[in-house]
Amino acid sequence: MVGEKKPPVHGGTVFQTAAELGVPVAEIRDFSANINPLGLPSRARTALTRALDHLQHYPEMYADSLIRQIAATGGHPASGILAGNGSTELIYLLVRVLKPKTSLIIAPAFTEYQRAVKLYGGGVNFCQTLSGNDFIPQSQEIIKALDDKPDLLFMGNPNNPTGSLLAPEELCLVLEAARRRGTTCVVDEAFIDFVEGDSSMESRLENFENLVVLRSLTKIYSLAGLRCGYLLAHAGLVAELRRHQEPWNVNSLAIAAAREALADRAFIEESRRFIAGERDFLFRELSRISALRLFPSRANYLLMKLDSRYSARKLSDFLRRRHRLLIRLCPDFAGLDDSYLRVAVKDRAHNQVLVKGMEDFFA
Ligand SMILES: Cc1ncc(COP(=O)(O)O)c(C=O)c1O
Structure with missing residues (x-):
């Protein structure tokens, strides 16, 4: 078989991250996997x-x-x-x-x-x-x-x-x-x-x-x-x-x-409404950061591009260490590079932590 030699890269590595940081899994704020914040019905x-x-x-x-x-x-x-x-x-x-x-x-x-x-x-x-x-x-x-x-x-x-x-x-x-x-x-x-x-x-x-x-x-x-x-x-x-x-x-x-x-x-309808509202909130708040260009999204996540003065990897490391927050880097996606990142849309409290964390980094 031919195949890729490297293991797959995906978001959602909460168990590994919790172990590395020595904190409970519940303390990891995972914006790297796009999971409905309303949880299981x-x-x-x-x-x-x-x-x-x-x-x-x-x-x-x-x-x-x-x-x-x-x-x-x-x-x-x-x-x-x-x-x-x-x-x-x-x-x-x-x-x-x-x-x-x-x-x-x-x-x-x-x-x-x-x-x-x-x-x-x-x-x-x-x-x-x-x-x-x-x-x-x-x-x-x-x-x-x-x-x-x-x-x-x-x-x-x-x-x-x-x-x-x-x-x-x-x-x-x-x-x-x-x-x-x-x-x-x-x-x-x-x-x-x-x-x-x-x-x-x-x-x-x-x-x-x-x-x-x-x-x-x-x-x-x-x-x-x-x-x-x-x-x-x-x-x-x-x-x-x-x-x-x-x-x-x-x-x-x-x-x-x-x-x-x-x-x-009814759960689908509720989730759609919830995500649309929180996506608008995140889009609006993150758009205030001049180093970010956000792309419109119809789903429960947002793709964005960093201006060339900044490194997405450094941003990711900062958010992980300082806020126990995971974002998805994008170099493994064909056509994207180190300057892109993707974040999930979560509930208001989490989204505010993300916005604050991002603002801290760019301050
Ligand atoms: C577009 C897309 N398809 C499929 C999957 C895989 O989902 P599943 O958990 O059902 O295997 C993912 C997971 O990230 C995805 O983003």
């Missing part, structure tokens, strides 16, 4: 506690009850849904099964797409979005890049780390062009529940056999540690993916919590 927490009484049993082999529930709520056939131990498992499974020789990634992007493709010997091309366009993908640019007929296309919508969103109508143009060139498109909607309005491609699955929609429960339901995600695609592809999937990949605690969380639609 309370009914999911209750379901988790109840599920503890059944841990002696194997879970359903392929999270069947969870899949049936997703099917019933979304109006999809259950045969077009696959559950995963986090959506990351499904990214790797897709690549393992589809074996793309070449892939196109709309960049900068979540780095696991690239790692998965390279691990299984495929080549990666990037279609780079530009800071001058606030990193908003341009459908015509993507369509041009599809001329090379990549086997697979990955894009986040909204995208991580930029927070930019491509409108469903634009995405349909891309899917149409991809279909003509034989390209399967994975639209990663890990953060779609934070976006106001309906921008999901779920409802377009019927029209596009080459579309895979990837969903994660990690961010919106604040259950990164439990690991649960799913994908929606046409039944033929799902059957093939399942043939390669290990049994019991989603544990019974995750199934129980996910089922309750997904049934709580």
